[in-house]
Amino acid sequence: MTRRLCSLSRQPAPSFGPGLTAERQAALLAGRRMWVNGTVLHYCFLDAGHDASVIQVPGSGELRRVAWAGGKEQLDVVRECFAQWEALGIGVAFAEVGDRGEAELRIGFQAGGGSWSAVGREALAVGRGERTMNLGWDVTARGERGTVLHEIGHALGLVHEHQNPCAGLHWDDEAVYAELAGPPNHWSRETAYTNVLRALDAGESRGAVWDPCSVMALPFGPGLVLEPEQYRGGLRPAGRPSDRDREFVLRWYPGTTSGPDPLVPFRSAPLGLGPGEQADFVVEPTGTRDYTVGTFGDADTVLVVFEERDGEPRFLAGHDDGGTPDNARLRVRLVRGRRYFVRVRLYSVWGSGQTAVMCW
Known part of the structure; x- marks a missing residue:
């Protein structure tokens, strides 16, 4: 059974001026999405009465208004997942606010809109009336808590770990395209390439150690990975921050040890x-x-x-x-x-x- 997967839109590659050394470019790529340590990220849930998208129903010309609001149980799962990340001891805190004008992170629950998030500081470029994160299916269902933890990881600046160039994954490209074109994802080839097949630049990934247990790795069924052999049967991350996730995020957000x-x-x-x-x-x-x-x-x-x-x-x-x-x-x-x-x-x-x- 194919799982619903996180789909990020492809962002333009950063443009660097001439004369930058490879080391300087790598440093810029590594940190360009990360918040400064000590940031409090304020989040809000978007309102049922005012926030919605108008979508076209697949297979027909019918337009339908789909609300962005979630139920109390879904909101509680998201609150618990923010607390789970914060409990790792990171130097970024999360605070819920009711006013979207005060929120760096604005969360919607548009059914059928996929699950995605702005990555780190990219959220600051999103208009105040727009979502920076969407959770497109019932996150209270069994096994879906990992979706919320994954999207919060993106909000912290983390990228897809299965796209780490050090993973050494050799995909069956056409099998990936065919699998993800069908339900429940209905992805285009561009979306599948952006979120699965495209290897990240070494500076964007977390370096020489690949973590198949990372909450930032997506789950995949058998028949999509050709090599290494142990992953031919699929990738099955645990759906929670791994020890290496914690190590990586604490390197960027080590907490505060003394007053300013x-x-x-x-x-x-x-x-x-x-x-x-x-x-x-x-x-x-x-x-x-x-x-x-x-x-x-x-x-x-x-x-x-x-x-x-x-x-x-x-x-x-x-x-x-x-x-x-x-x-x-x-x-x-x-x-x-x-x-x-x-x-x-x-x-x-x-x-x-x-x-x-x-x-x-």
């Missing part, structure tokens, strides 16, 4: 970071005005400013200067008496000189 350093206006703070590392600062402005927050030096960085509201950081602004000769820089209005967090993650250091961050 103060970032004093007009005083630069050196960044002694290695690739993938992050520095955290707190700003408590003495006056209300527009401030500039920026980095200096030869480095590819992600710079994010959060405002503390109700005891948790809310995304205010961000800039990614990866792959460019420029530095990350933001113009933000900071209010006296409020608290702000500045977080800088390093992709790579190139050229010469030290990196630093300053607020002025």
Whole structure:
């Protein structure tokens, strides 16, 4: 029996300028979708009364309005799965909100719309009235909890593990196309290629170790994999984060071990970071005005400013200067008496000189 599978839309390949070394490009690919550590991702469930898609019924010209809302039991499964990821000790937290304008992640349950999610920071480019995640079948059914855990993994920035180029999987391409063209997936050849057959760039995957138990690997029945021989009978991941999933996600989101350093206006703070590392600062402005927050030096960085509201950081602004000769820089209005967090993650250091961050 063919399982329903996650279907991501193919995103355009990143465009890097000339002259970037292979090492620098690999660093940019590895981190371009990942959030900064310490992010609180707010999620909301879309409303039954207002959110829907109009779809054409297969085999007829009939148009049907399909709501995006889910029932209480489905919502509870999603809440439990967010808690399961957070319980791994990761440095990203999840908080449910009722206002979609406050949510980085917006979840719908359009039946027949497939299950998919924006991958990591791609969610920030999705319009506020649109879903960043859809769960297209009953996730309360036996064995379907893994679907929710898988899509939350995408929201954290993880990609399909069965597409890891180090997996060494040799597929029977035409058998894959034929299998997934039928029910329950009804995939086009492009969708099957994008989500199954296409090997990811080495920089996009998690490296030299393939994890067939990963929650980010899709299940497949027999007859689709030709080699290695042990997978001719199919791929059957456990449907929950594996030990290697936990190791990988903690490498990107290691949690907070100490409080942030103060970032004093007009005083630069050196960044002694290695690739993938992050520095955290707190700003408590003495006056209300527009401030500039920026980095200096030869480095590819992600710079994010959060405002503390109700005891948790809310995304205010961000800039990614990866792959460019420029530095990350933001113009933000900071209010006296409020608290702000500045977080800088390093992709790579190139050229010469030290990196630093300053607020002025």
